[in-house]
Amino acid sequence: MSASIHRLSGRTPSLDPMIDLVTADMNAVNAVILDRMQSQIPLIPKLAGHLIAGGGKRMRPMLTLASAKLIGYTGTRHHRLAAAVEFIHTATLLHDDVVDGSDLRRGKRTANIIWGNPASVLVGDFLFSRSFELMVEADSLKSLKILSHASAVIAEGEVNQLTAVRRVDLGEDRYLDIIGAKTAALFAAACRISAVVAERPDAEEEALDAYGRYLGIAFQLVDDAIDYTSDAGTMGKDAGDDFREGKVTLPVILAYARGSAEDRTFWKDAIEGRRSSDADFAQAIELVRATRAVDDTLARARHYGQRAIDALGPFAGGAAKDAMVEAVEFAVARAY
Template identity: 55%
Template sequence: MGVVLSIEENAPERGIEPLVALVRADMELVNQTILSRSSSDVSMIPEVANHLISSGGKRLRPMLTLAASGLCGYRGQGHVKLAAAVEFMHTATLLHDDVVDESDMRRGKLAARMVWGNEASVLVGDFLLGQAFKMMVEVGSLPCLEVLSTAAAVIAEGEVMQLSAAKDTETSEDDYLAVIRAKTAALFGAAAEVGPLLADRPKAEIAACRGFGVNLGVAFQLIDDALDYGGASAKLGKNVGDDFREGKITLPIVLAFRRGGPEQREFWKRALERGEIQDGDLEAAIAILRKHRALEDTIERARHYGAMARDALELFPTSPWKTALSGAVDFCVDRAF
């Protein structure tokens, strides 16, 4: 059961392929840096790190750093280390998230915690964060260090905010958006912002890149929320309904809870707050979400934030970089449906 969207197939400006092509050479350097910086004499560290790092994923966040640098005319090599640092921050967050959420799957295979345990996952995540900050210092840009270190703190705040709101069906849409702005969009924004900072561009361009990244990050997470109830597990890299089984309150739930009657609200409280999930509850949840257009409206909100991301790029003249970043918005909003 899923949501069907009208997507223009094979349009050259749409999708992530133009961005991948533009950053391919730099991404090879980023990948080499990731491999070298995840090595350690402590054998478990590269084993755990590479389990997740090598398991796929588009590496969208480091690509944003490379592309924003290209958009702003940066000619040095600092963007490679910063892109690798961004990916390490993201990987550390995933390792920690899976422990907090007690997730079994990540990117289509067993989560690291299921193989090596919670302690190893947390500690290797800490190692990757340390390596990320080491690379930031090596680049020698205090403004970039400030942006990425601030993002690290904001992401942690978002995690705690989500933990505080866990299983709370009374969560408002504003409260939920505050969580994902911190937990997800902050790193997208920082990844894009360091490009113009490296290139020493004017404040307006720095703000535009940050705005692009933040709005793209919100759109990306909202589509993830919808995909959990309407996507295919092979494309998700996790099981459909994982958010439901873990009792996560995401935007589709927030919308359906508000729009439903007492009986439906009691269903959400039983399943999500009390964790009393019965056979057939996931199918029932999807039916309720569809009845109240919660998935469709979540996708529409994602498209709104995607449009805001594209608008942020309008400050820049037409270029292959601008076109590719606009295509990345289409990829984030249209993926997997």
Template identity: 55%
Template sequence: MGVVVNLKGKDPSKGSIDRLIALTRDDMGKVNELILSKAGSNVELIPQIANHLISSGGKRLRPMLTLAAARMFGYGGEGHVKLAASVEFMHTATLLHDDVVDESDLRRGRRTARMIWGNQASVLVGDYLLGQAFQMMVEVGSLEALDILASAASVIAEGEVMQLGVSKNLDTTEDDYLAVIKAKTAALFSAAGEVGPVIAGASASDKAALRSYGTNLGLAFQLVDDALDYGGKASELGKNVGDDFREGKVTLPVILSYRRGSAEERAFWKAAIEDNQADDAALEQAVKLMHRHNSIADTIARARHFGEIARDALAPLPKTPEKEGLLDVIDFCISRVN
């Protein structure tokens, strides 16, 4: 199969989040301890499933955003640790639920929890983690932070339902698609960024800057993920290459290829996406059509566009190590396709 995106020969000096990792290392140590503590339960299956996903090698980017955003505005308490852990639990719960909805076999290169323990256990443990997340939010004592994260949880669930509505629907527009990923992915990035300045007592403009940064970073992140589904590797994606195609997900590369294609090509997409004829041969043909119509390149171009909006959102803020670390994240997200 042709490879859409060249992932070899990356410049290791570009797209690194090493600075952010270093800046948040001590706080992340506390977050990890809290995560392990809160994932515990006398019900044996809960820590088994939770730890299966928690220990599977994710970068924990979202909680690092919360920690850096709080420190960026001089926060000196411990509430950011609980909020960061809450953000990670929300993310983990979403992954457990997503894998059930999408019937996914792999997550971060390992068998999904649903493949080991079943769908019912995965959903219920996801619910347990959400409960723990909200308990930690309440302990922080910031009604505004609680409101932001609770609203994000609702928006994420709406995004999941929206995605079901556009699944296998080739009439989906780019606007429809962006609405889905803004809810499903960007909402948590946005909340993770915004609660930092909230508990630091920052100004309304500072909170708006981090909210905009997180939203646009999340859009860029998901666009790159959707591009990589047609040209990455399972080890880098954390799932099987072509999973979105096989599941009938109408992501931007598909939308652009379908709309730009001939009548014959659109018939191919209808058979593959709407009629479930998405075998390996069909995936290879899909990749060829994406090459032909520059669908992957244009998806990546849109990701870069949102990355620049995220960069501009932080531009008015004073230069700090945390700000530089957050800017690095933008390059990191985009560099996955360089």
């Protein structure tokens, strides 16, 4: 695996260049988001707004807008599609928090804790429906096909993950299948649709798809590593959530494979729900450290991050490309 990732400069990577690049377009997208989350049923905008306005960076719609800048698209059809991407993402978060029984999201209480599981599921359904309205309004059958397929793949990935919970023998290949579906599919679609509405060649569509897909995999690998290295303030969720929920992520897969017989017994008991105390989590952190499982998870993240950057090779240099490269650097650097 790559030992390091390409750097534009010696400074700490930031999303600021991408934010600056797409500010005007993002204002238009935010206007669409605010308009379409409204309803005559007051609970819907109240609950949706709790998450949508909850401090997220809106990285996925920003990728749609940045991709459009990269290929020189000057229209506005991608604004509705970027809003659809954000609604798909928000809907999946609402549903995920119900499935996981999460208490925190971005450092705030989750919607299901405040309003209950039924309301969270139903408002998630509402946002999914709004996303499809927006796709139709963008008047691009191919974009509709890409985003609707991505929505199905995300759902498949979530079900795959659900059936893999508390399976300590989960392999790395299946884990990569899960994160490729539940995370990377929407990153890939978010980037690709800009090339579609701009009517760019298939090769550019595929390059943007690859950029988004590899960035999404790197992003999720880092998230899974952070669960064993950070506190709730850094993560925006409770430290050790994955551990206590029995989620088998790459740090666990690697630590289990490399551990002693005693270590494997611990992991089996922990993942199957028999070891979930703070002391058990502290032991898990020590085991992933001792086996270099987190280090190697991050090495894989750097590898996929470099593949994302390499996918931008066919495009001309400039502010958009630089911002998209730095977005990859930022995604990987969150763990340091």
